[in-house]
Amino acid sequence: MSSKMHDQFPAGSTPERQSPAVKPRSVKVSDTADALNPEAAVRPYHHGQLRSSALLAARQVVTQQGHVAVSMRELAQQLGVAPSALYRHFADRTALLLELADQVHAEHLVQLQVLQATAPDAWTALEDAGRHFLRFAQAQPRMFRMMYDDAVINAPRTEADSPSLELTYGLLLDLAAQAWPALKPQALRQRLIAYWSALFGCATLGSHSLLKPYMLIGLEPAAVEDAVLAMAMGPRVARG
Numbered sequence: 001m002s003s004k005m006h007d008q009f010p011a012g013s014t015p016e017r018q019s020p021a022v023k024p025r026s027v028k029v030s031d032t033a034d035a036l037n038p039e040a041a042v043r044p045y046h047h048g049q050l051r052s053s054a055l056l057a058a059r060q061v062v063t064q065q066g067h068v069a070v071s072m073r074e075l076a077q078q079l080g081v082a083p084s085a086l087y088r089h090f091a092d093r094t095a096l097l098l099e100l101a102d103q104v105h106a107e108h109l110v111q112l113q114v115l116q117a118t119a120p121d122a123w124t125a126l127e128d129a130g131r132h133f134l135r136f137a138q139a140q141p142r143m144f145r146m147m148y149d150d151a152v153i154n155a156p157r158t159e160a161d162s163p164s165l166e167l168t169y170g171l172l173l174d175l176a177a178q179a180w181p182a183l184k185p186q187a188l189r190q191r192l193i194a195y196w197s198a199l200f201g202c203a204t205l206g207s208h209s210l211l212k213p214y215m216l217i218g219l220e221p222a223a224v225e226d227a228v229l230a231m232a233m234g235p236r237v238a239r240g
Helices: 050-065 072-079 083-087 093-118 122-139 141-147 163-179 185-207 221-233
Strands: none
Touching: 050 072, 050 083, 050 093, 050 141, 072 083, 072 093, 093 122, 093 141, 093 163, 122 141, 122 163, 122 185, 122 221, 141 185, 163 185, 185 221
C-alpha cells in the first residue's frame, strides 16, 4: 500500500474539464488551463506572450519537479530569451511563483462558482468544494505545496498580488452562512476556520506523504475522504 494520500483515493480524481452539472461525490478537479496536465508541452514562445509562456513553463516545472526546481535562468533558457527579459515581467522568482499560485487559486474560484451555481443547496456546494480541494491536493501535490509554501503564501505582496484568495474566502463565507444558518457572524467565521483546518490538515498529510501504510490498514480511500468531510462540515442543523 502506498504511503501517498493521492494513491489512496479512488480513480477519477485526475484533473478534468468542468462538467455542466456537479453532483455530490462526483466532483472533478478543475483543469481550466491545459497546463495543469503535467504531460503538456510548453508552447513555443511568441513575441508579446513572454509572461504567459513563462507562467506555463513554471507550472510544468512545479507539477513535475516541485517549486524548488523553478529557476529564472533555466526558464529563460527554455523559452529562448535572456534572463533580463523575464525580470521585466517578474521582479524575482517569488513574484513568478506568487502569480502562478494566484492563477491556480483563480481556477479554483471558478470551480467554486460552478459548484455554487449547480449544487442543489449551499450545504452540498460547501461539501463538494471540500471534496474538490482534497482531490486537487492528491492529484497535484507539488502544486499544492507551492501554493501554500510559507515564502509564497506569506510573501509581503501576497494580499495585493493574489486577490483570488480573498475572493474565494468571501464566497466560502457566503456559502457557510447559508449552510449553517443558525450561526451568528463570529461563530460562523470560527466554524469556517474549523472547516478549513480539517480539509487543509488532510491535504497536507497527503501531499507530504505523512499518511503511512500502517495508518491506512483496512481503510477504504472513499471512507477516509468522507470522514474528513464529515469533520469539516459537522452536523447539519436547520435554522432555529
